[in-house]
Amino acid sequence: MxxxxxxxxxxxxxxxxxxxxxxxxxxxxxxxxxxxxxxxxxxxxxxxxxxxxxxxxxxxxxxxxxxxxxVPKADADEVRALFELRSALECAAAELAASRRTDGDVERLREVCAESRNTHRTGARFPYRLDLAFHQALLDAARSPRIAEQVRLVQQRVVLLRAGLKDDPPHQQASLDDHDALVAAIAAGDTHQANRAMRRHLSRVRAQMLTSLDSA
Structure with missing residues (x-):
């Protein structure tokens, strides 16, 4: 209809x-x-x-x-609060992805990583769609719709706050490396390493955003 x-x-x-x-x-x-x-x-x-x-x-x-x-501006307290929530949700999702992933899930994660690296090599600003696509592929592998629903809302707000901050190419490169580490852990079915890789990734992104805010 x-x-x-x-x-x-x-x-x-x-x-x-x-x-x-x-x-x-x-x-x-x-x-x-x-x-x-x-x-x-x-x-x-x-x-x-x-x-x-x-x-x-x-x-x-x-x-x-x-x-x-x-449109709201980035605020340090808001960044900290969002990443507290994001870490709780996405570390759990990473563990679930490592235990529930299929070969198709791993292939999709690798495809997004490859596309992200190709885009980064052009010197263009890392598009938020590719970052969201990676995390969406991870959530798809986790097969937890409730977690996915909440993560999407939190991720959007993080993307929004980052839109007002300066580009940081070394940070973008480090994010791509983090994504590769996550894919490796998920492909290996290592739930503990997947949790650690996600926690390390989110901690570094949070620190980079706070540093950018301090220098703004």
């Missing part, structure tokens, strides 16, 4: 607005200009406001009554 047109439009608007926020096209701290954005997207402000409310519920926008919505 085809969904009602207004629902399809609302869903599309959510996806477009999420992309604008996560890529930094609407920078952290900037207010969402409803009139300008609705005109740009060729839609009325109704579905745009629905999308704003939806992203606000995900923590990607801050909605203030009578003042509109803005």
């Amino acid at each position: 085809t969904p009602p047109l207004h629902l399809s439009l609302a869903g599309q608007t959510v996806d477009v607005l999420r992309e604008l926020v996560l890529t930094g096209e609407i920078p952290p701290g900037e207010r969402v200009n409803e009139v300008e954005l609705a005109h740009r997207l060729g839609i009325s402000r109704g579905p745009l406001r629905e999308a704003i409310r939806h992203l606000s519920s995900e923590g990607l926008l801050v909605l203030v009554p009578n003042k509109g919505a803005h």
